[in-house]
Amino acid sequence: MTMDEIFALVEQLDGVLTLRPVPGDGSPELSWGDGFFYYAPDGVLPPGQPFATVVTKNYPDDDRSRLERPSAFRVNVAAGRDAFVRWTGHAPRATGTDGPSGPTPPGPLPDDTVTAHPLYGELGWLCVTNPGPHSREAVRELLRTAHAAARARHERRG
Template sequence: MSIDEIIEYLGARDGVLIQQPRPGDGTPEIAWGDAFFFYAPDGAVPANTQPFATLVTKNYPGDERSRLDRPGVFRVNIHVGRELFTTWTGRAPRDPEPAGTDPSVTDTVIAHPVYGELGWLAVVAPGPDTAGTVRELLEVAYDRARARTHRRSGNR
């Protein structure tokens, strides 16, 4: 599964705003080449809201354990919430990570190495073993973001 496939998959959904920082657009250089997905039916990045999914193509400070500095490796990060996080990891988001956990393993659903405690899952280099699951998890994250936005605006 490629970055472009994920962008196309989410971009086909109503109300999805995709932010793709590039040189010269005023975004921090560290974010260039990554993608951030928001539910934003008005086309503006929502205030005080995190994206519901992200694609990162490099290590960030404090987030090097996925080893995204390997050629062609990226990580998709998906905010699925407490219940689905627990289903996939076998532990609650705030429970300690099991010893020996390797967040650089590819094509496997893992707890996000930094934001797992907030209900985020991740997949490094999604491939044939996780492509369908990534689509399903992205759909859940999209639905959750859409519902949250409608709840906050009073539109159900």
Template sequence: MTIDEITEYVTDLGGVLVLRPTEGSEAPEIAWGDTFFYYAPDGVVPAGQPFATIVTKDYPGDETSDLNRPGRFRVNIAVSKTTFTEAAAPTDASIDDTVVAHPLYAAANWLAVVDPGKATEATVREMLREAHD
């Protein structure tokens, strides 16, 4: 899956506000180039966290996925406690195309996939739909 494929899928779920901060935007520089998905049918950023994100680089304190290599990214998805528990996700966030517990937000039931591919595409789509709903 590519970033564009994920973005198209999430947008097609309806009522989604996609934020992609760029240089010169109000967002902090660290967020430039990343993607944030909010359920916001009115087009206004709601209070609170997005339901999913795509990050393209390591953030301070979150380097375990080794995202600073060219073309690498991680999709992060807020799921229900039940889904999180059923995923029985490993905690090694450097593994490609594998559902893992988010390296920082696992306690809040976030799962993550670095460079999602054939092994995780269907699962990523299911989790994104759940997070959207």
């Protein structure tokens, strides 16, 4: 699965606002080249976090995906509690260094595998580094689920 496929999939969903920071737009240099997806049917950036992101480089304290590799990227999804439990086998607040089968040693996250986000797993975020044939359908499902949850939050506020 390519980054372009992920952007195309998410941008087909209703009400999506995509931010793709570039030099000169006022965004922090660290975010250049990454993508941030929000539910914003009016086209106005809403408060709070995006429902999904695509990152192309390591962020501070977040290098387990090894995004310094050529063409490496990671999809991050605000999966929510139910999806998080289904994919990891435990509640988000119980993550710490736990993985799908219990404690996992520090080290690289596997490619093409749904895992708890290395920093935001405790908040119900899942991620996939270099999605491929094993995680393709999961990524699609997780992005649609996160979008639906973001839409529901927006409608409750409205």
